[in-house]
Amino acid sequence: MVETKKSVAPKAPKGHVVVNTERCKGCGFCAQFCPTGVLAMSKGFNLKGYHPPIVADAAKCSGCDLCGMYCPDFAIYGVKNGRKPGGGDL
Amino acid sequence: MSESYEATVTDPVSAPMTCDSNPVEDWLRMDRMPHIWCPGCGIGTSVNCFTRAIEESSLDRKNIAIVSGIGCTGRVAGYLLLDSFHTTHGRALPFATGLKLASPKTKVVVYSGDGDLFAIGGNHFIHAARRNLDMTVLCVNNFNYGMTGGQVAPTTPEFAIASTTPYGSVERPFNLPYLAQSCGAVYVARWTVYHVKQLQRSIREALEKPGFTFIEMVAPCPTLFVRRNRLGDGLAALESYEENAVIKNGADTRECDLGMGGPIVCGKFVDIDRPSYLSNQVAHLRKVLGDRYVMPDAWQGVVE
Numbered sequence: 001m002v003e004t005k006k007s008v009a010p011k012a013p014k015g016h017v018v019v020n021t022e023r024c025k026g027c028g029f030c031a032q033f034c035p036t037g038v039l040a041m042s043k044g045f046n047l048k049g050y051h052p053p054i055v056a057d058a059a060k061c062s063g064c065d066l067c068g069m070y071c072p073d074f075a076i077y078g079v080k081n082g083r084k085p086g087g088g089d090l
Numbered sequence: 091m092s093e094s095y096e097a098t099v100t101d102p103v104s105a106p107m108t109c110d111s112n113p114v115e116d117w118l119r120m121d122r123m124p125h126i127w128c129p130g131c132g133i134g135t136s137v138n139c140f141t142r143a144i145e146e147s148s149l150d151r152k153n154i155a156i157v158s159g160i161g162c163t164g165r166v167a168g169y170l171l172l173d174s175f176h177t178t179h180g181r182a183l184p185f186a187t188g189l190k191l192a193s194p195k196t197k198v199v200v201y202s203g204d205g206d207l208f209a210i211g212g213n214h215f216i217h218a219a220r221r222n223l224d225m226t227v228l229c230v231n232n233f234n235y236g237m238t239g240g241q242v243a244p245t246t247p248e249f250a251i252a253s254t255t256p257y258g259s260v261e262r263p264f265n266l267p268y269l270a271q272s273c274g275a276v277y278v279a280r281w282t283v284y285h286v287k288q289l290q291r292s293i294r295e296a297l298e299k300p301g302f303t304f305i306e307m308v309a310p311c312p313t314l315f316v317r318r319n320r321l322g323d324g325l326a327a328l329e330s331y332e333e334n335a336v337i338k339n340g341a342d343t344r345e346c347d348l349g350m351g352g353p354i355v356c357g358k359f360v361d362i363d364r365p366s367y368l369s370n371q372v373a374h375l376r377k378v379l380g381d382r383y384v385m386p387d388a389w390q391g392v393v394e
């Protein structure tokens with residue numbers, strides 16, 4: 001039997017992103033250059049007075065770590081689900 | 091998900107800024123964090139490309155030494171968890187030269203600013219490239235002296251404003267890839283910190299190639315150069331790099347000048363082979379001295 005699209009369970013996200021909000025300086029690189037629009041900049045402040053990113057659409061995260069490559073403050077990174085941060089099997 | 095961010099109430103002193111599993115932390119001296127770089131400064135982004143390039147390269151991190159001069163970029167040596175030398179202003183290359191001669195098995199990387207490498211240190215650069223010393227030079231070009239308040243540099247584009255040129259610089263800047271190629275570098279590339287993946291790949295290639303390899307990494311100094319020239323913030327600068335970049339591998343370096351608002355030609359421009367200083371020296375001395383030539387101990391088994 002051919003399954004219709006509707007009956008397929010929503011796919012689990014391929015990855016996730018971890019933000020260290022207190023280390024962030026609010027430059028916005030991560031949110032701007034995330035290829036799938038996972039991140040948005042918060043209107044709130046961290047303790048240093050910067051606006052950190054928030055995860056606005058976690059389901060879209062591929063864990064590609066492009067946000068981690070852009071972040072000049074080493075405050076964010078992406079991980080592929082089932083993999084160790086930076087690659088490698090769990 | 092809610093737009094607002096719930097401010098954490100953790101006390102930053104009792105809960106220091108740790109985030110155990112960020113993979114880049116393996117490469118950083120975490121006791122030195124937070125670093126001094128301003129919000130949106132491109133230096134940190136270049137460091138991410140560098141650490142990932144080493145990670146995927148065939149190099150053993152215990153064999154890498156990083157040498158910086160003085161400047162905001164010069165701080166990189168002090169932040170990386172590698173053997174590091176934070177030397178005097180402009181003298182990263184002389185230190186690196188001595189290090190390479192004494193320990194040829196060490197992969198020597200010079201990581202410094204445009205002012206450090208091309209103003210006070212410009213003379214060292216041309217000679218290190220001419221000799222084809224085995225080392226990789228990574229230059230963060232932010233078009234000014236960041237650390238000291240944004241003075242004009244030999245890389246400041248024509249008519250750009252710096253603290254010492256309030257009406258705009260009237261000097262012609264160095265075209266760094268052309269300079270490096272003319273002096274004899276065997277690998278020359280330019281990327282901006284918008285091009286993280288390409289930059290990572292290029293750094294890896296440069297690290298793995300014997301001889302004098304050079305990469306110009308165009309990066310924003312949002313606090314000084316970008317602000318003074320009314321170009322917005324760091325993010326606006328990266329967006330302008332995305333817009334203005336023209337990727338042209340193998341481009342004629344004579345056509346890679348950078349001007350205000352003009353195209354930023356990026357790519358790998360030079361990838362040639364010629365004998366490095368050390369191998370040339372050994373081959374020549376063997377030829378003229380024959381059996382009388384005694385190779386220094388530290389060179390044995392390393393220099394062919």
Ligand SMILES: Cc1ncc(C[n+]2csc(CCOP(=O)(O)OP(=O)(O)O)c2C)c(N)n1
Nearest residue numbers: 160161162163179203204205206235236237
């Ligand atoms: C002998 C000497 N002269 C001048 C200085 C002052 N000085 C410190 S950093 C710097 C220039 C830094 O510019 P650059 O190398 O482009 O690094 P950036 O801060 O832009 O990353 C200067 C002139 C010094 N420290 N030592």
Ligand code: SF4
Nearest residue numbers: 024025027028030071
């Ligand atoms: S790139 Fe880093 S410092 Fe910039 S906003 Fe994102 S998390 Fe914050």
Ligand code: SF4
Nearest residue numbers: 034062064065067078
């Ligand atoms: S890991 Fe990739 S997809 Fe996920 S937030 Fe970061 S940049 Fe976006």
Ligand code: SF4
Nearest residue numbers: 127128131162236311
């Ligand atoms: S002064 Fe410029 S180069 Fe130095 S840390 Fe600030 S933004 Fe970066």
Ligand SMILES: [Mg+2]
Nearest residue numbers: 203204234236
């Ligand atoms: Mg500079």
